[in-house]
Structures are given as structure tokens and as C-alpha cells.
Amino acid sequence: xxxxxxxxxxxxxxxxxxxxxxxxxxxxxxxxxxxxxxxxxxxxxxxxxxxxxxxxxxxxxxxxxxxxxxxxxxxxxxxxxxxxxxxxxxxxxxxxxxxxxxxxxxxxxxxxxxxxx
Amino acid sequence: xxxxxxxxxxxxxxxxxxxxxxxxxxxxxxxxxxxxxxxxxxxxxxxxxxxxxxxxxxxxxxxxxxxxxxxxxxxxxxxxxxxxxxxxxxxxxxxxxxxxxxxxxxxxxxxxxxxxx
DNA sequence: ACCCTGTTTTGACATCTGTCAACCTAGAGA
DNA sequence: TCTCTAGGTTGACAGATGTCAAAACAGGGT
Numbered sequence: 001x002x003x004x005x006x007x008x009x010x011x012x013x014x015x016x017x018x019x020x021x022x023x024x025x026x027x028x029x030x031x032x033x034x035x036x037x038x039x040x041x042x043x044x045x046x047x048x049x050x051x052x053x054x055x056x057x058x059x060x061x062x063x064x065x066x067x068x069x070x071x072x073x074x075x076x077x078x079x080x081x082x083x084x085x086x087x088x089x090x091x092x093x094x095x096x097x098x099x100x101x102x103x104x105x106x107x108x109x110x111x112x113x114x115x116x117x
Numbered sequence: 118x119x120x121x122x123x124x125x126x127x128x129x130x131x132x133x134x135x136x137x138x139x140x141x142x143x144x145x146x147x148x149x150x151x152x153x154x155x156x157x158x159x160x161x162x163x164x165x166x167x168x169x170x171x172x173x174x175x176x177x178x179x180x181x182x183x184x185x186x187x188x189x190x191x192x193x194x195x196x197x198x199x200x201x202x203x204x205x206x207x208x209x210x211x212x213x214x215x216x217x218x219x220x221x222x223x224x225x226x227x228x229x230x231x232x233x234x
Numbered sequence: 235a236c237c238c239t240g241t242t243t244t245g246a247c248a249t250c251t252g253t254c255a256a257c258c259t260a261g262a263g264a
Numbered sequence: 265t266c267t268c269t270a271g272g273t274t275g276a277c278a279g280a281t282g283t284c285a286a287a288a289c290a291g292g293g294t
Contacts (some may be wrong), residue, residue, distance in 0.1 A: 016160075016164055017157065017160045017161040017164045018156065018157050018160040019157075020153065020157065023153040023154075023156040023157040023160070024153045026156060027150070027151055027152055027153040027155075027156045028151070030147050030148075030150035030151040030156065031147075031148070031151025031152070032151070033144070033147035033148075033151070034144055034145070034147040034148025034149070034150070034151040035144055035148070035281090035282080036137065036140040036141045036144040037140075037282085038144075039135065039140040039143060039144045039147065040134065040135055040136075040137065040140040043133075043134045043135040043140070044134040047133055047134045052240095053240075053241065054240065054241090057240095057241095062282095062283075062284090063283075063284055063285080064240080064241070064242085065241090065242075065243080065244095065283080065284065065285080065286095066282070066283055066284070067241095068241060068242050068243085069242090069243095069281095069282075069283080070282085071241095071242095072242080072243095073281095084241085084290080084291090086290095086291065086292075087239070087240060087241090087290080087291055087292065088240070088241085089240080089241060089242090098222055101222050102219055102222035105215055105218050105219035105222060152251090152252080154252085169270095170270075170271065171270070171271090174270095174271095179252095179253075179254090180253070180254055180255080181270085181271070181272085182253080182254070182255080182256095182271090182272075182273080182274095183252070183253055183254070184271095185271060185272050185273085186251095186252075186253080186272090186273095187252085188271095188272095189272080189273095190251095201260075201261085201270095201271085203260095203261065203262075204260085204261055204262065204269070204270055204271095205270065205271085206270075206271060206272090
């Protein structure tokens, strides 16, 4: 997973079309960010070094289990890491995953649109 | 939608948590990229200046209507633009949208994660 | 040992999503 | 006008997803 950094930096989405395997590997990350609740959770987690679930839950009009479910989706997508310390559970972003996604997107703005054909 | 560029450049996901409205506006774009077929379609479109549906469809083991459906999702998410010219329909990425998403993600890798705690 | 609080898991349910077959629409050409 | 081809739309259906209530699990404190 760490070595995927190299892939991200050299074959972004816009330089060469992704094959089915690449797409299948990356899509779940985008999918995880494709829900407004999870996107907000993600940004709350990313905006600090780490954050307790007890600080995340009250920000939403949703039940605890629902928040827990969304956090699990983010976890399983490899976007965040969780760690229990005593009573509370703390969440932190996994920067590699973020970098990976960012690298896929940022380049695609560069090539000229009207140029080729 | 064009002015959202300014938002993206100055308040990325990691600097300040997104509010519910922002998240609701951006999530559909990530959601659109959250399917392997659409992600591949997107990268095929992004890898050239523009591309005909007739060149996209044969790359998948899927029916025409299904490809058409996925293209519609990408279109409605504001990620691509389509234009009919004679018999064929041509697709092109909307770079603003891509830039927007890229800006949200790329910054979050910058702040040190181990630094604060 | 017991209870209390924070978090996750399980089960259930309504809604959304991906897919196809069948049909419809838009242009090009005869 | 008629026909052919490229794409899109509609309807239907299986499977995935978001949500909650209820139960289970993990630690801390009494």
C-alpha cells in the first residue's frame, strides 16, 4: 500500500487510462468519500491531528451506530486509522491514501483540452 | 459552479472541516468516481482531449445502455461535458471540477500527522 | 462484582444503484 | 420519405447502502 505512492505519482488518471484492476482498487476510496456524512467526517478528522469519536458523533443528527458504520467504511477503504485508548477511540487520517487520490486528480487539469483533435 | 474554484483553493478539506452544505455539494462528485466502470470511463476521457462514445463502449463488457447510464452520472456530477456532432457524441472532462476535487485532497497530506500529539 | 459510559456489531427495513432488454430519438444517406 | 446506425430513455429486478433499535463489547470507577 505504501508503494502505491509511486504508481500515483507516475500514472495519474489523465496520463494513461486506468485498467480494470487499477480502477477496482481505487474506486472504493472515492466511493467512501461519496457520502456527505463520510465526507464531513473525513474533513473533521483531517482538520486535526486526531479526533475522538465522542467529538464526531454530536456534530450530526444521526445515531451512534450510524456514525460508527460510516467510520468503518472509511477505515475499510484505508482512508483512516483508529485506535482505542482507554474509554475512547481516536481516529486519524492515513496521509498515503489521501496523497494517492490527490495525485490522481491534480494532474488532469494540466493537458490542454482543445489541443489534440 | 465556476466560482467554487475559489472555495476549493482556500478551504481544502484538511484546513477547516466542511459544513453540511459543502459536503452535500461535493460528495456527488466523489460518488460518481466511486464506481470502477465510471472511474475507468473518466480516465479514458481525461487521457485525451475528447473521445467518442463509440470508442468508450467497446472497452467494457457492458451493454450500451449501461455505459450510457454511467456517462449520464458523470455528466450530472459535473465532471464531464458531452456534445453531439453529427452521428456521434463526444465527451470531454470539465477541468474545473477536477481541479476542485484535487485541491480538496492534495493539501491534506501536507500537515504533519505525528507532530501535534 | 456491579454498574455506567462510549463504541461497535447485529438484524431489519426502506431506499438507492448497476445492469439488461426493449423501445425511442437524432442524424446521415439513399 | 425510408432505412440504417449511434446513443439515450424506460421499466424491471437483484443486490448494495444508509439508517435505526437492540444487543454486545470494552474500560473505568465504585
